[in-house]
Amino acid sequence: MITRTVPDIVVGRLPRYLQALEHMYREGIKTTSSQELGEAIGISAAQIRKDLSQFGEFGKQGTGYSVAFLVEQLQSILKLTRIWDLALVGMGDLGNALARYQGFAEHGFRITAAFDNDPEKIGKEVAGLIIQDSREMKRIIPSLGIKIAMLTVPASVAQMVAEELVDAGIRAILNYAPISLNLPDDIHVENIDPIIKLQHMTYYLD
Amino acid sequence: MITRTVPDIVVGRLPRYLQALEHMYREGIKTTSSQELGEAIGISAAQIRKDLSQFGEFGKQGTGYSVAFLVEQLQSILKLTRIWDLALVGMGDLGNALARYQGFAEHGFRITAAFDNDPEKIGKEVAGLIIQDSREMKRIIPSLGIKIAMLTVPASVAQMVAEELVDAGIRAILNYAPISLNLPDDIHVENIDPIIKLQHMTYYLD
DNA sequence: CATTTTTTGTGCGTATTTTCACAGAAAAAA
DNA sequence: TTTTTTCTGTGAAAATACGCACAAAAAATG
Ligand SMILES: NC(=O)c1ccc[n+]([C@@H]2O[C@H](COP(=O)([O-])OP(=O)(O)OC[C@H]3O[C@@H](n4cnc5c(N)ncnc54)[C@H](O)[C@@H]3O)[C@@H](O)[C@H]2O)c1
Ligand SMILES: NC(=O)c1ccc[n+]([C@@H]2O[C@H](COP(=O)([O-])OP(=O)(O)OC[C@H]3O[C@@H](n4cnc5c(N)ncnc54)[C@H](O)[C@@H]3O)[C@@H](O)[C@H]2O)c1
Numbered sequence: 372m373i374t375r376t377v378p379d380i381v382v383g384r385l386p387r388y389l390q391a392l393e394h395m396y397r398e399g400i401k402t403t404s405s406q407e408l409g410e411a412i413g414i415s416a417a418q419i420r421k422d423l424s425q426f427g428e429f430g431k432q433g434t435g436y437s438v439a440f441l442v443e444q445l446q447s448i449l450k451l452t453r454i455w456d457l458a459l460v461g462m463g464d465l466g467n468a469l470a471r472y473q474g475f476a477e478h479g480f481r482i483t484a485a486f487d488n489d490p491e492k493i494g495k496e497v498a499g500l501i502i503q504d505s506r507e508m509k510r511i512i513p514s515l516g517i518k519i520a521m522l523t524v525p526a527s528v529a530q531m532v533a534e535e536l537v538d539a540g541i542r543a544i545l546n547y548a549p550i551s552l553n554l555p556d557d558i559h560v561e562n563i564d565p566i567i568k569l570q571h572m573t574y575y576l577d
Numbered sequence: 578m579i580t581r582t583v584p585d586i587v588v589g590r591l592p593r594y595l596q597a598l599e600h601m602y603r604e605g606i607k608t609t610s611s612q613e614l615g616e617a618i619g620i621s622a623a624q625i626r627k628d629l630s631q632f633g634e635f636g637k638q639g640t641g642y643s644v645a646f647l648v649e650q651l652q653s654i655l656k657l658t659r660i661w662d663l664a665l666v667g668m669g670d671l672g673n674a675l676a677r678y679q680g681f682a683e684h685g686f687r688i689t690a691a692f693d694n695d696p697e698k699i700g701k702e703v704a705g706l707i708i709q710d711s712r713e714m715k716r717i718i719p720s721l722g723i724k725i726a727m728l729t730v731p732a733s734v735a736q737m738v739a740e741e742l743v744d745a746g747i748r749a750i751l752n753y754a755p756i757s758l759n760l761p762d763d764i765h766v767e768n769i770d771p772i773i774k775l776q777h778m779t780y781y782l783d
Numbered sequence: 784c785a786t787t788t789t790t791t792g793t794g795c796g797t798a799t800t801t802t803c804a805c806a807g808a809a810a811a812a813a
Numbered sequence: 814t815t816t817t818t819t820c821t822g823t824g825a826a827a828a829t830a831c832g833c834a835c836a837a838a839a840a841a842t843g
Pocket of ligand 2: 469667
């Protein structure tokens with residue numbers, strides 16, 4: 372049996388399935404179908420079944436899927452059955468909002484270290500975290516085994532700071548700076564940029 | 578001449594081209610090529626040329642593209658040659674960070690109205706905006722001609738508030754709540770959700 | 784117990800998206 | 814001027830992604 376590598380576009384949809392399923396779980400819904408799940412998130416039922424079939428058989432004909440079981444399976448596929456430590460770099464307005472956001476902890480992501488290079492900010496506490504000097508990243512990040520960073524520094528320094536993060540052993544970066552980072556191929560970068568999203572939407576407006 | 582409708586996936590890449598080109602412009606770079614632009618953002622040169630060819634011929638053989646001219650053209654295609662007014666709904670941590678973010682204004686997006694339903698917050702000022710009662714959305718939004726909203730309320734009320742926004746004449750929503758909104762097909766919704774992005778990345782990590 | 788209904792997993796055809804590769808235009812070099 | 818180099822725009826090919834439609838399994842109904 373050959374283990375075909377799963378397309379990234381499929382992997383990218385799994386968290387959306389998981390989000391909807393966890394919502395159903397909280398609502399007390401025990402069972403769902405590809406049809407119902409698809410309607411909830413605007414994806415065709417066939418697509419969902421095809422995507423899931425990449426990883427195994429999780430449903431029962433005539434019945435559909437057990438919500439709790441499918442949540443478990445998706446968490447396992449996405450490696451969410453452990454706690455992931457995060458580094459947060461750049462404690463300005465956005466960094467502070469992220470530090471206080473409860474959603475990360477609720478989903479097994481723990482912000483374990485916060486960094487800035489502003490002497491005024493270093494040493495201050497935010498949401499139970501002491502802001503540390505970003506010159507210490509290379510020492511602290513490996514010592515805590517952190518593999519994922521959220522980058523909320525100004526665009527002008529984002530590339531440089533990203534390189535420092537990679538140097539410190541970071542393997543994945545969630546980049547909020549409005550610039551595309553140029554990093555080695557084995558570093559996973561995802562971008563969050565509201566301007567890009569707004570510009571996408573204006574195309575369709577008058 | 579048939580005006581083939583441009584694939585959404587192509588439209589979605591244009592803001593990224595624009596971002597990189599504006600960066601080049603600020604750096605004083607006058608001319609670029611599909612090759613160079615592609616390397617800057619990690620997209621193949623052929624892809625960029627194909628995408629642009631959907632809208633016209635913007636380059637010169639042997640020379641490439643004038644950065645300033647291509648910026649102008651992309652802005653025009655994406656309808657960015659005007660100011661877009663935005664409504665910001667939900668003035669918690671994230672809403673406040675967004676209200677203070679300068680990037681919107683720098684790109685022609687003006688947050689014109691901010692709403693919340695918390696009596697403690699209504700009337701307060703944030704970044705020059707007076708927070709208004711969200712019960713007034715239906716009156717205020719049309720009166721200011723606002724078509725785009727950023728939604729930063731708790732997930733539990735996001736669907737309801739989104740429907741109120743549509744009712745108030747909003748045509749496009751940038752949704753930060755971790756839930757998929759169910760709205761009429763002609764409303765453009767884009768989601769920003771860091772958890773979804775992190776869960777995508779963990780798949781590739783050990 | 785037989786029949787009908789529901790719903791999965793998937794083979795296969797279709798549609799969409801990406802890449803290739805090259806003619807031709809402009810610029811640079813000879 | 815002629816030749817060489819550079820780089821676009823685009824058909825055609827290749828690769829990827831999507832969706833239909835159905836056998837098979839389970840549950841519900843009669
Ligand atoms: N605020 C928002 O809502 C928002 C929204 C979208 C994107 N962004 C982007 O996110 C980033 C941060 O935005 P912000 O509004 O919080 O900006 P900000 O200026 O408030 O914060 C940036 C922080 O980064 C720190 N910093 C600067 N250089 C550093 C370095 N070399 N190492 C470590 N820390 C450093 C600064 O001291 C500051 O605390 C920017 O790139 C911005 O474009 C912000
Ligand atoms: N804070 C973050 O960094 C962050 C990151 C990602 C996503 N989010 C999401 O963004 C949303 C807001 O996050 P937050 O941390 O700012 O939460 P928050 O609780 O600080 O703010 C929510 C705000 O919405 C207001 N609100 C509640 N019901 C409302 C209604 N019916 N009409 C108008 N306003 C209403 C509240 O009064 C509050 O001011 C949440 O859905 C959250 O999951 C937040």
